[in-house]
Amino acid sequence: MEDSDLHRSDGSILQVGDRVECDSHRACIRFIGEVPPTKGLWLGVEWDDPTRGKHNGSHEGVVYFHTSHPTSGSFVRPKKVKGGVTIVHALQERYGLKKDEYAGIQKEELFVLDQNFKKTNVEMVGAKKVNLQQSQFNKLKKVSVYDMKVYAGGPEGELGHLCPSITDLDLTANLISSWERVAKMTKQLPYLRDLTVSENRLVLPNEPTALCTSFSKLKNATMNQMNLSWKEILRCCSMFVLLEELHVSYNNLVQLSDSTHILKHLKNLDLMTNKIADWEEVLKLGNLPMLETLVISENQIRSIHFPDCSPTEKTSYFKKLKILIIKSNFITEWSSINELNKLLHLEELEVADNPILRTFTYDTVRQLFVAKIGSLKLISRTPISFEERKGAEIDYLKRFGTEWKLAGGNSDKLKNNPNNEFITNHPRYQIIADKWGAPEDSELNEKSSALKDNLLNVKIFSPKHPDKGTLDKKLPATMSIQKLKTLIQRLYKMNTEPRLSYSSHKKINGPEIELDNEMRQLGFYSLEPGDTILVAW
Numbered sequence: 001m002e003d004s005d006l007h008r009s010d011g012s013i014l015q016v017g018d019r020v021e022c023d024s025h026r027a028c029i030r031f032i033g034e035v036p037p038t039k040g041l042w043l044g045v046e047w048d049d050p051t052r053g054k055h056n057g058s059h060e061g062v063v064y065f066h067t068s069h070p071t072s073g074s075f076v077r078p079k080k081v082k083g084g085v086t087i088v089h090a091l092q093e094r095y096g097l098k099k100d101e102y103a104g105i106q107k108e109e110l111f112v113l114d115q116n117f118k119k120t121n122v123e124m125v126g127a128k129k130v131n132l133q134q135s136q137f138n139k140l141k142k143v144s145v146y147d148m149k150v151y152a153g154g155p156e157g158e159l160g161h162l163c164p165s166i167t168d169l170d171l172t173a174n175l176i177s178s179w180e181r182v183a184k185m186t187k188q189l190p191y192l193r194d195l196t197v198s199e200n201r202l203v204l205p206n207e208p209t210a211l212c213t214s215f216s217k218l219k220n221a222t223m224n225q226m227n228l229s230w231k232e233i234l235r236c237c238s239m240f241v242l243l244e245e246l247h248v249s250y251n252n253l254v255q256l257s258d259s260t261h262i263l264k265h266l267k268n269l270d271l272m273t274n275k276i277a278d279w280e281e282v283l284k285l286g287n288l289p290m291l292e293t294l295v296i297s298e299n300q301i302r303s304i305h306f307p308d309c310s311p312t313e314k315t316s317y318f319k320k321l322k323i324l325i326i327k328s329n330f331i332t333e334w335s336s337i338n339e340l341n342k343l344l345h346l347e348e349l350e351v352a353d354n355p356i357l358r359t360f361t362y363d364t365v366r367q368l369f370v371a372k373i374g375s376l377k378l379i380s381r382t383p384i385s386f387e388e389r390k391g392a393e394i395d396y397l398k399r400f401g402t403e404w405k406l407a408g409g410n411s412d413k414l415k416n417n418p419n420n421e422f423i424t425n426h427p428r429y430q431i432i433a434d435k436w437g438a439p440e441d442s443e444l445n446e447k448s449s450a451l452k453d454n455l456l457n458v459k460i461f462s463p464k465h466p467d468k469g470t471l472d473k474k475l476p477a478t479m480s481i482q483k484l485k486t487l488i489q490r491l492y493k494m495n496t497e498p499r500l501s502y503s504s505h506k507k508i509n510g511p512e513i514e515l516d517n518e519m520r521q522l523g524f525y526s527l528e529p530g531d532t533i534l535v536a537w
Helices: 087-095 127-135 158-162 179-186 208-215 230-237 279-283 334-340 362-372 386-399 401-406 420-425 429-436 441-453 481-492
Strands: 019-022 025-033 042-047 073-076 111-113 119-121 142-144 150-152 168-170 194-196 220-222 245-247 268-270 293-295 323-325 348-350 455-461 471-476 499-503 532-536
Touching: 019 042, 087 142, 087 150, 087 158, 150 179, 179 208, 334 362, 334 420, 362 386, 386 401, 386 429, 420 429, 481 499, 481 532
Parallel strands: 142 168, 168 194, 194 220, 220 245, 245 268, 268 293, 293 323, 323 348, 455 532
Antiparallel strands: 019 025, 025 042, 042 073, 111 119, 455 471, 499 532
């Protein structure tokens, strides 16, 4: 096997550090040379997918290269790998004229690209015009070479000469090995504003700021699924001095850090589908001076809090945030929704697929969101009309009016003094009462009667604590199983979370029904007056 096996189709030679593809799997070359007792050249590669390899770069006691995972290394022959093509070659392949210039062209061979860079077949009529338009490289603005095995830019200056008008470049899932190679391409594109390098493994430059001139007008960067830490992401972003929008999904991020010095112009940040669990990490971004949109969907966040102010004050965090998208997390408590009212300018909120949405009916949950967050204009992309807000806030006054009065609330301002617990649980109540007027006693009595009709007379019994006997309780059918567990922990003075089930009074020795979903209400399980809730630990 000869050195010629290391040549790419453009004549360049594969080197250690280059990216290659083998059997549709990508890897990085870590070693080139012989591996005795076999003859000929071998490439020692580290696979992106560590389960594809067999070792860590060692063979028969000899260390040929090192890997970051004990099974991500392999040896392969050079002729089995693809070293890639230049971006110029890829552009000509995707957007260029057909070689035969329409002689014998079949209908299915002709296509145009839609805005998502997908091929769409066209009719023969006007096909020549379409293909000629695509071949006019100097007019191309949005360009994608997605998964075309691009490894570099090609001859010096050729990309800029061929496509000088590019504003949007998608390099997703290619064989580019370093940011230096990306910079050599982008330096030739003076109008580039949007860059996507997702699903690449790019070696970080030693001095990122030295490459700033190659990204002088870049406003939008997408770096999804690149196995980057937040520290590494910031190093990349230090090259983008005008960056306003950043997408870094699928990077397994857990920790963040104060990024004001790097992301001072950032308006939109997408952290979707990572592993952020602690809201304290999100707060580290709270001083970004220009941030208007924050996407943290599909993470592991359980609660939201702004510790710098009281329940009725506005936070100093996220001073310009208007849109928060926090779908598919683990938010369960209404206290987190109260906290969102502390944001100065929050206008739009998306919270789908959080457990809190299952505490009441959809309409009730939406009403509570509207009432609790005064600045909202849209929830889940649905506008909040004046009439909806008015109805939600007046219903909120009635729903919690009795609780307000019992806590010290009074329509007479001189006597109005609700306790701290009520204010913490309902920080907007007084604002709403001042806006629409406190609810009349007749309205509260009506509400109270409705609640009384909704109470369940049940028995609570624990076989492990027979000394407690059977407890008789009146519980609202709308009580969640989670809140019931908290109540039972207090009754039995236990810190351990109980397991709950119930038996029907109509079926002696009948089956026990598990109360297995904390977000469900008692009414969901068809409990009836006289049924017994059984407690186990």
